[in-house]
Amino acid sequence: MEYSAIENSYFKIGNKHKGLLGWLTSTDHKRIGLMYMYAIISFFFIGGILGGVMRTELARPGQDFLSAQTYNAVFTVHGVIMIFLVVIPGLAAVFGNLFMPIMIGARDVSFPKLNLFSFYIYMLGAVLAVISLFIGKGAPDTGWTFYAPYSTQSGTNVIAAVLAAFVLGFSSILTGLNFIVTIHRLRAPGMTWFKMPLFPWSLYATAWIQLLATPIVGITLLMLVAERLFKIGFFDPNLGGDPILFQHLFWIYSHPAVYVMILPAMGVITEIIPTFAKRKVYGYKAIALSSVAIAAVGYLVWGHHMYTAGMSGTARWVFSFLTFIVAVPSAIKVFNWISTMYKGSISLEPPFYFAMAFIFNFMIGGLTGLILGSLATNIHVHDTSFVVAHFHYIVFGGMGFAFLAALHYWFPKIYGRMYNHKMANWSCVIIFIGFTTLYFPLFIIGLQGMPRRYFDYLPQFQTGHFISTIGAFILGLGFLLIFINLVRSAKKGKITTSNPWGGLTLEWQIPSPPTVENFEEIPVITEGPYEYK
Amino acid sequence: MSNGKHHITDYKTYAWVLVILLFFTALTVFVSWFDFKALTIAVALIIASIKVTIVLTYFMHLKYDYLVFRLMVSMVFLLIALVFVITFFDYLFR
Numbered sequence: 117m118e119y120s121a122i123e124n125s126y127f128k129i130g131n132k133h134k135g136l137l138g139w140l141t142s143t144d145h146k147r148i149g150l151m152y153m154y155a156i157i158s159f160f161f162i163g164g165i166l167g168g169v170m171r172t173e174l175a176r177p178g179q180d181f182l183s184a185q186t187y188n189a190v191f192t193v194h195g196v197i198m199i200f201l202v203v204i205p206g207l208a209a210v211f212g213n214l215f216m217p218i219m220i221g222a223r224d225v226s227f228p229k230l231n232l233f234s235f236y237i238y239m240l241g242a243v244l245a246v247i248s249l250f251i252g253k254g255a256p257d258t259g260w261t262f263y264a265p266y267s268t269q270s271g272t273n274v275i276a277a278v279l280a281a282f283v284l285g286f287s288s289i290l291t292g293l294n295f296i297v298t299i300h301r302l303r304a305p306g307m308t309w310f311k312m313p314l315f316p317w318s319l320y321a322t323a324w325i326q327l328l329a330t331p332i333v334g335i336t337l338l339m340l341v342a343e344r345l346f347k348i349g350f351f352d353p354n355l356g357g358d359p360i361l362f363q364h365l366f367w368i369y370s371h372p373a374v375y376v377m378i379l380p381a382m383g384v385i386t387e388i389i390p391t392f393a394k395r396k397v398y399g400y401k402a403i404a405l406s407s408v409a410i411a412a413v414g415y416l417v418w419g420h421h422m423y424t425a426g427m428s429g430t431a432r433w434v435f436s437f438l439t440f441i442v443a444v445p446s447a448i449k450v451f452n453w454i455s456t457m458y459k460g461s462i463s464l465e466p467p468f469y470f471a472m473a474f475i476f477n478f479m480i481g482g483l484t485g486l487i488l489g490s491l492a493t494n495i496h497v498h499d500t501s502f503v504v505a506h507f508h509y510i511v512f513g514g515m516g517f518a519f520l521a522a523l524h525y526w527f528p529k530i531y532g533r534m535y536n537h538k539m540a541n542w543s544c545v546i547i548f549i550g551f552t553t554l555y556f557p558l559f560i561i562g563l564q565g566m567p568r569r570y571f572d573y574l575p576q577f578q579t580g581h582f583i584s585t586i587g588a589f590i591l592g593l594g595f596l597l598i599f600i601n602l603v604r605s606a607k608k609g610k611i612t613t614s615n616p617w618g619g620l621t622l623e624w625q626i627p628s629p630p631t632v633e634n635f636e637e638i639p640v641i642t643e644g645p646y647e648y649k
Numbered sequence: 650m651s652n653g654k655h656h657i658t659d660y661k662t663y664a665w666v667l668v669i670l671l672f673f674t675a676l677t678v679f680v681s682w683f684d685f686k687a688l689t690i691a692v693a694l695i696i697a698s699i700k701v702t703i704v705l706t707y708f709m710h711l712k713y714d715y716l717v718f719r720l721m722v723s724m725v726f727l728l729i730a731l732v733f734v735i736t737f738f739d740y741l742f743r
Contacts, residue, residue: 328725328728364739368732368736412728415728415732416732416735419735419739426743427739428739428740428741428743429742430739430741430742431735431738431742434735434738435735
């Protein structure tokens with residue numbers, strides 16, 4: 117019976133075209149989500165290899181196999197690929213597309229063709245980003261932040277990389293717009309706002325950030341191009357510009373972009389915990405509204421990236437105050453996750469382990485964020501590897517682990533097959549050990565004064581760097597295990613039931629994999645999404 | 650009428666909107682001759698905001714649309730205003 121579910125699913129039945137063309141022209145949200153997933157995982161591996169190259173160079177002081185200029189290019193391209201091609205679209209474009217319409221009881225998003233168009237814009241931006249490595253005078257060396265005035269003067273290929281980020285922004289905006297309209301207009305009958313699952317809630321808050329913040333970085337990057345090409349003085353003091361203006365404009369987008377990465381991650385965790393604890397979510401409304409609160413307040417804290425840049429003292433304490441405020445709704449979520457598990461009948465399955473790793477990493481990332489948000493301590497650790505560690509704890513330890521959690525949670529729904537649990541558990545443990553070994557030493561050497569983005573360093577930092585490099589290889593091994601397990605299981609895994617975890621949200625009430633339009637009849641919702649008895 | 654159904658605005662209203670927009674455009678040019686010091690940008694933005702509000706209200710029919718859409722647009726304006734205010738905590742006190 118279950119094998120016929122695969123035969124009747126969106127995998128086998130597409131549009132009028134067959135094979136690859138059927139996928140490339142499909143407006144089915146699930147196919148688009150899966151195409152995003154394959155693209156994003158491919159870029160993740162490229163970015164990951166670049167990160168591994170960096171770590172290997174840093175294993176001991178002095179030059180080993182990268183020149184200083186190449187090192188600058190490697191960390192820039194690593195950042196551009198990981199930020200703009202992987203973590204910003206990450207969860208929203210992949211699992212948002214795959215499951216948000218199903219979770220709200222819809223057959224597709226509101227604008228399916230626009231959804232496919234967003235994917236193609238994403239791919240166009242990705243191609244531009246890759247081209248920027250090879251054309252002109254070498255890969256950009258500015259860091260992913262493109263800080264002016266250096267980015268207005270660097271002889272490397274900044275314009276192509278900036279245009280790539282600009283184009284990718286459009287994809288993000290259109291996806292956000294599509295999700296907002298879908299959530300407003302296509303919820304199943306009876307699904308009021310507070311009967312909607314919390315992953316769509318997190319996507320709703322994310323979509324508003326995508327829609328409202330992304331245009332700002334688009335305009336900023338165009339200003340940068342205008343300054344490089346036409347010598348219009350926006351940011352270069354020699355032309356009458358203000359370099360801090362660039363930082364303001366860049367971070368007005370790029371800090372909320374961190375919430376574009378982490379809010380859907382929080383949404384994923386909020387789905388996984390009640391399913392495996394078999395408990396109603398504790399404080400449903402608090403979690404839903406805290407997503408909106410994070411999106412709103414997170415918009416106003418960008419200046420904490422600029423404490424040492426020369427801002428006024430008044431602006432510094434205002435931003436510090438607002439930064440501490442945004443920690444409150446994040447803490448509400450963590451409190452509610454823990455409370456949901458309290459007295460639950462927990463089943464320890466791979467998605468749950470990844471979710472627990474997320475909470476652990478996110479707590480460390482969040483609390484070290486407070487050290488950076490506080491004015492006095494920020495001065496000490498600004499632009500050190502402490503910041504690199506904090507950022508990776510949030511983005512990789514948070515968003516990355518949530519992506520893996522989501523992948524293991526919804527894998528049976530996507531493919532209709534189950535993976536090897538033992539191998540998944542081991543890969544979770546290895547990745548967690550590798551991650552911690554890689555990034556935790558960076559906190560310590562950062563506190564000791566190791567600057568970020570340095571190609572060489574003093575001998576006193578060698579132990580930390582060496583341990584960190586070992587961690588990178590352990591991490592790589594963990595990913596190899598996951599890759600082998602999931603690729604093999606997608607093809608030959610055991611056929612699974614439609615609801616292997618006993619979840620209550622709508623995606624678990626339809627066949628695995630889902631059919632083309634998800635529901636034969638749109639369901640009528642009469643109760644909340646997590647009514648575990 | 651605020652039920653979101655089609656609404657046809659008469660030419661007279663459009664003409665008035667045009668006149669008001671032209672007046673504020675002239676005002677933008679006029680105030681640029683004066684130095685308001687720290688308030689220069691605030692004055693320019695206030696005039697521009699009034700013009701945008703009029704365009705949204707009449708040309709984009711927000712006046713006749715559902716309350717929820719008016720609230721959404723208002724929230725966006727509030728957010729942009731906050732971003733400006735917070736940015737100027739830097740520029741005004743530097």
